[in-house]
Amino acid sequence: MTEKWTERDIPDQTGRVALVTGANTGLGFETARALAARGASVVLAVRDVEKGKKAAARIAGDVSVQALDLTSLDSVREAAAELHTKHASIDLLINNAGVMIPPKQTTRDGFELQFGTNHLGHFALTGLLLDLLLPVPGSRVVTVSSIAHRTGGAAIHFDDLQWDRSYDRGAAYAQSKLANLLFTYELQRRLVPLGTTISVAAHPGLASTELVRNIPAAFRPIASAIGPLLTQSAAQGALPSMRAATDPAVLGGQYYGPDGRGETRGNPRVVASSPQSYDETLQQRLWTVSEELTGVQFPVAVAAS
Numbered sequence: 001m002t003e004k005w006t007e008r009d010i011p012d013q014t015g016r017v018a019l020v021t022g023a024n025t026g027l028g029f030e031t032a033r034a035l036a037a038r039g040a041s042v043v044l045a046v047r048d049v050e051k052g053k054k055a056a057a058r059i060a061g062d063v064s065v066q067a068l069d070l071t072s073l074d075s076v077r078e079a080a081a082e083l084h085t086k087h088a089s090i091d092l093l094i095n096n097a098g099v100m101i102p103p104k105q106t107t108r109d110g111f112e113l114q115f116g117t118n119h120l121g122h123f124a125l126t127g128l129l130l131d132l133l134l135p136v137p138g139s140r141v142v143t144v145s146s147i148a149h150r151t152g153g154a155a156i157h158f159d160d161l162q163w164d165r166s167y168d169r170g171a172a173y174a175q176s177k178l179a180n181l182l183f184t185y186e187l188q189r190r191l192v193p194l195g196t197t198i199s200v201a202a203h204p205g206l207a208s209t210e211l212v213r214n215i216p217a218a219f220r221p222i223a224s225a226i227g228p229l230l231t232q233s234a235a236q237g238a239l240p241s242m243r244a245a246t247d248p249a250v251l252g253g254q255y256y257g258p259d260g261r262g263e264t265r266g267n268p269r270v271v272a273s274s275p276q277s278y279d280e281t282l283q284q285r286l287w288t289v290s291e292e293l294t295g296v297q298f299p300v301a302v303a304a305s
Helices: 026-037 049-057 073-086 113-133 169-194 210-214 217-230 239-246 280-294
Strands: 017-021 041-046 063-067 092-095 140-144 198-202 255-258 268-270
Touching: 017 026, 017 113, 026 041, 026 092, 026 239, 041 049, 049 063, 063 073, 073 113, 092 113, 092 239, 113 140, 113 169, 113 280, 140 169, 140 239, 169 198, 169 280, 198 239, 239 255, 239 268
Parallel strands: 017 041, 017 092, 041 063, 092 140, 140 198, 198 255
Antiparallel strands: 255 268
């Protein structure tokens, strides 16, 4: 193993099935490409099937496309049902898709777009597919968060989860990314007694992807000027997800991010998330609310401690 973990360190993935959400572009595409190159059968779970097919054509290996719109719980359920007919088991579920700082919008189910897509959509998908992962020793759920979960206003606004009273696009994004971590840690605690599947989180630092397309117009000239100096490529930004998904040394409940200053760039290593992300009471409260909002109950027989 090299001192600086890179894509070359991904072990052979032959025989493994990996599902990557949002895999037609950016971090998801790079993750899918790398896994396929190591022999995995990769499913690109995407909202736009045509874009998914074009992405699949650019990847060498065993790649298929699955329609999945995380802004619709009906679509999530349909995708999960289809995946059950196509796959006897899944080894890797990588919850990568996301939206970042859009104008105020809601999902088809009435959730604020970022919370509904980044957290609730993935929460529901994981719950509906977990029975395909649980029988597989070494299976993993990897959820992609962000350094934004550390911003000063990051919190779970239980009194206004959908930002109906007022909307702050940055704070709403931070809420969704904090929710990703709270979900990761609570899921891991529930999985521990079963001993087969682990839950891990990752973040890309500052990566150059299409996520930044929603930044306010006033900031775009600045972003264009300094972006290349601060960000890293999508391939580099995807390394933490790749390592969380494949490194044999990974432990459940770990969080991977870049090793550079401020975790903005660099090679992947274990990092720490914010103190509130480790709050078990907060984790359990969000879990309960998420089950209520999505109507998805996880097939985890052991109650949380």
